[in-house]
Amino acid sequence: xxxxxxxxxxxxxxxxxxxxxxxxxxxxxxxxxxxxxxxxxxxxxxxxxxxxxxxxxxxxxxxxxxxxxxxxxxxxxxxxxxxxxxxxxxxxxxxxxxxxxxxxxxxxxxxxxxxxxxxxxxxxxxxxxxxxxxxxxxxxxxxxxxxxxxxxxxxxxxxxxxxxxxxxxxxxxxxxxxxxxxxxxxxxxxxxxxxxxxxxxxxxxxxxxxxxxxxxxxxxxxxxxxxxxxxxxxxxxxxxxxxxxxxxxxxxxxxxxxxxxxxxxxxxxxxxxxxxxxxxxxxxxxxxxxxxxxxxxxxxxxxxxxxxxxxxxxxxxxxxxxxxxxxxxxxxxxxxxxxxxxxx
Ligand code: UDP
Ligand code: MN
Numbered sequence: 207x208x209x210x211x212x213x214x215x216x217x218x219x220x221x222x223x224x225x226x227x228x229x230x231x232x233x234x235x236x237x238x239x240x241x242x243x244x245x246x247x248x249x250x251x252x253x254x255x256x257x258x259x260x261x262x263x264x265x266x267x268x269x270x271x272x273x274x275x276x277x278x279x280x281x282x283x284x285x286x287x288x289x290x291x292x293x294x295x296x297x298x299x300x301x302x303x304x305x306x307x308x309x310x311x312x313x314x315x316x317x318x319x320x321x322x323x324x325x326x327x328x329x330x331x332x333x334x335x336x337x338x339x340x341x342x343x344x345x346x347x348x349x350x351x352x353x354x355x356x357x358x359x360x361x362x363x364x365x366x367x368x369x370x371x372x373x374x375x376x377x378x379x380x381x382x383x384x385x386x387x388x389x390x391x392x393x394x395x396x397x398x399x400x401x402x403x404x405x406x407x408x409x410x411x412x413x414x415x416x417x418x419x420x421x422x423x424x425x426x427x428x429x430x431x432x433x434x435x436x437x438x439x440x441x442x443x444x445x446x447x448x449x450x451x452x453x454x455x456x457x458x459x460x461x462x463x464x465x466x467x468x469x470x471x472x473x474x475x476x477x478x479x480x481x482x483x484x485x486x487x488x489x490x491x492x493x494x495x496x497x498x499x500x501x502x503x504x505x506x507x508x509x510x511x512x513x514x515x516x517x518x519x520x521x522x523x524x525x526x527x528x529x530x531x532x533x534x535x536x537x538x539x540x541x542x543x544x545x546x547x548x549x550x
Contacts, residue, residue: 222251222333223275223313227304228321229258232493234265235438236321236431238474239466241272246469247328252313256306259283264481271477279306291368298371301381305371308357308364320353322431324466329405329427332356337363338389339399341406343382344414348393352382353430354406408432409459429462437466442490444471 224244228234237255244253254275257266269276281288281302292302307318317332319325332339337358340350367388376383386392392399403411404422408430412419431437435458441450447468453460475489 220251221312221314223254223310223316224249224251225254225256225307225310225316225318226321226323227256227300227307227318228261228265228269229300229303230260231262231265232436232438233321234261234269235470235474236323236436238265238268238272238477239324239437239470240319240321241269242469242473243325245272247325249328249330251317251330251333254310254313254316256303258303264478267481268474268477277310279303281306287365287368291372294372295375297379298376298384301371301376301384302368304352304381305364305367305384308359308367309361310359311361313359315356315358318352318355318357319428320430320432322436323353323406324429324431324462324469325427326429326465327427332401332405335401336399338385338392339401340392341401341403344403344408344411349382349386350389350392350400351406351408351430351432352380352385353408353432354401354428355385356401404428406430409462412459429459429465431458431463431466433458437463437470439492440467441492442467442471444475444490 226237226240228237234257241253241255244251252275253273254277255269255273256277256279257269259278259280261269266276281292281299283289288302288306292299295302304318307316310316315333315337317329333356335356338350338355340352340355343349343351367384370388371384374384374387377387404425404427406428407423407426410432412423435454437458440453440463442448443450447464449460449463449467453463471490478487478489
């Protein structure tokens, strides 16, 4: 008897997977584009996404179609060591969720990719590398950037990571600080664990070293929309295939941003429409939730006079976008004081 042809994704069973994370609907959009880009470039690996409890039903349904595995992670609800760690370090919420990827022990090897990345070619060759392989961070090249890394799931490593996290925290407030602290010999121990920069290319590097981008940019394999302005924070005109209101200089390279949006509008929006059915939803504008948050900030009386203090993560992101507060907290005087304190 003739067997019905199985969809492509079920034919490529393997014990290796690309893994990403989305704790809300915005990052879920990123995960959808990432998943679609990996499928388009015919990965032979499995695709897994960790989601947080705030991801909506329609987003979950679309992720189910694009990923082989959609796993709900609620560290606060886990009742185990992760829960305890989280209680001690509530500031590291998303970080703990990201570390959870080490528990995916039904895979022998994985490549973690941030939800704000997109592949522009097949990158399955990354699975030839060992833990922990990653590309240098454009801001501090002796640290690796944790947007793309090769790792080996292991409950033992996971528990050690949690312990490290609770004891030492994160020097940058996020997962990158924790992982660089834990895998601290990355910079010097084994050059094979240094992924070429083309596996995690961020726009910041384009703007800071344009000649190198002109020379090597065409070889890019993974684009990373690192920083505060993510593709989904822009509005898109699908008829003209343009970004509405232009692109803020120094944040995202316009051609990659358009590539992201083109994939989103042609492949992801039809899937989302199917899930949202008749519910009104503007797929091409930043989500309402985000707009409401912005309005709250703008209408708070206090905010009109003195802006709310920025977290260290937000300040780092502004620095990375070239928006240092030279006259205020990032003034030369303050930097000098900080350096003096460190040197002492
Ligand atoms: N992330 C998430 N929800 C958040 C923040 C981050 O799911 O609210 C996940 C997501 O996979 C994201 C990754 O953590 O890509 C790292 O955060 P982000 O990409 O914003 O950091 P950046 O690369 O800009 O430093
Ligand atoms: Mn990122």
